[in-house]
Amino acid sequence: MLGDTQAIEGDWLVALRQDAGKGRQGRAWQSIEGNFTGSTLVQLRAADPPAPSLALVAGLALIEAVDIAAPAVPASLKWPNDLMLGDAKLAGILLERSGDRIVVGFGANLAKAPRIEGRKTADLGAVIAPQSFAPLLAGKFAQLLAAWRASDPVQFAQAWLARAHPVGTPLEVHSGSGESVAGTFDGIEPDGAMRLKRDGMIDIVRAGDVTLA
Structure with a gap:
């Protein structure tokens, strides 16, 4: 919960290691050296698009940051909050809301994919360090957050869809x-x-x- 924290929109918190992280639906989170774990805060405004569509911002920011870090990697988005390499999960996003503030958390397998029973996972093979990936992701998120606030929601959804698994999947x-x-x-x-x-x-x-x- 955010409670009475003094976090400011645009600030990022990046951890090189976590001992109490969590995934979607309360799943356990594995913290592996060289992988990326970070979060930022979005303060919702009265004129913003529907808050759930902020997940589209996060997904596009993540895939575009990976495009820069590893241009040869054919990543794609999977609804609602996953980044895939083929049929294996490369990264994930978790959004949690309290009032008019949303924490957007990212976890990306930059160095090593965790072993998860029943799920395929992938990694980028340590082509970039978390400390170098953080400003790429932060820059893309800021750029796309501004675009989200200024764009037609239909157009923004189409931009996300262009990077996702195809219609008919x-x-x-x-x-x-x-x-x-x-x-x-x-x-x-x-x-x-x-x-x-x-x-x-x-x-x-x-x-x-x-x-x-």
Whole structure:
């Protein structure tokens, strides 16, 4: 929780090692030397686009920073908050809101991929150190945050979609209760929600884990 902290938008907190981190849905977080762990704060404004679409900003900032750090790596975005290398997870994002403030946290396997049962993971092979990756990501996030506030939400969603798995990709959506629904990816809404096509109908999915088939 943010509580009464004095963090200012634009500031970043970068940790070279974590001993109490967490992933999405409270999963355990593995801290590995050479990987990147950092977070920043966004203060929401009255005229901002829908807050959930801030995840699109984070995803685009992360993939564009990786583009600079490792130009030959064919990374792609996976809804809602993952960066993929093929079918393996390269990095992830976690957003947590308290009132009108959102903490945006990033974890990227720059040096070594953690071993996670039932999940494929990838890394960048230590092509860049966390200390060098941090300003790349911070610069991209600031640039795209400004664009998010000034752009048409539809256009911003399209920019995210251009870096994601293609429309028509088979996938499964897993809820926190253990239930899953299968269908095909049909794009995203301007607020960042996913469109899931199944049985000729479109479901709007606002939360869940996605597994690509």
